[in-house]
Amino acid sequence: MKHECPHCHEKTFTPLQKALCGSMRGRGKPCPNCGRRCVNGMSSIYFSSATTGIALAVSIFAYLAMESKLTSSIIIAASIAGSLLINFLFDMFFGKLAEPIRTMQ
Numbered sequence: 001m002k003h004e005c006p007h008c009h010e011k012t013f014t015p016l017q018k019a020l021c022g023s024m025r026g027r028g029k030p031c032p033n034c035g036r037r038c039v040n041g042m043s044s045i046y047f048s049s050a051t052t053g054i055a056l057a058v059s060i061f062a063y064l065a066m067e068s069k070l071t072s073s074i075i076i077a078a079s080i081a082g083s084l085l086i087n088f089l090f091d092m093f094f095g096k097l098a099e100p101i102r103t104m105q
């Protein structure tokens with residue numbers, strides 16, 4: 001299962017390579033076939049803002065609801081790490097590659 005390059009429309013990106021392309025705010029990674037840079041498209045940004053919002057809500061809840069500072073710290077760290085991991089998995093298997101907004105360098 002490979003992802004299609006938005007420039008040459010060849011299936012050149014493995015799931016791991018696609019996840020490492022980063023978001024549209026980043027520089028992206030060059031396509032192995034045509035050499036032009038690719039990033040994860042808008043769906044990746046929508047998904048990551050949703051999971052970051054959930055992680056933030058869980059963190060606030062843990063901070064307010066847990067009596068033990070250690071327990072709340074563990075829950076906050078786990079929710080942030082979990083959202084990063086879920087975003088990475090989303091980029092690996094879902095969403096489409098797009099052309100970066102910043103095309104220079």
Ligand SMILES: [Zn+2]
Pocket residue numbers: 005006007008009010012031032033034035036
């Ligand atoms: Zn290409």
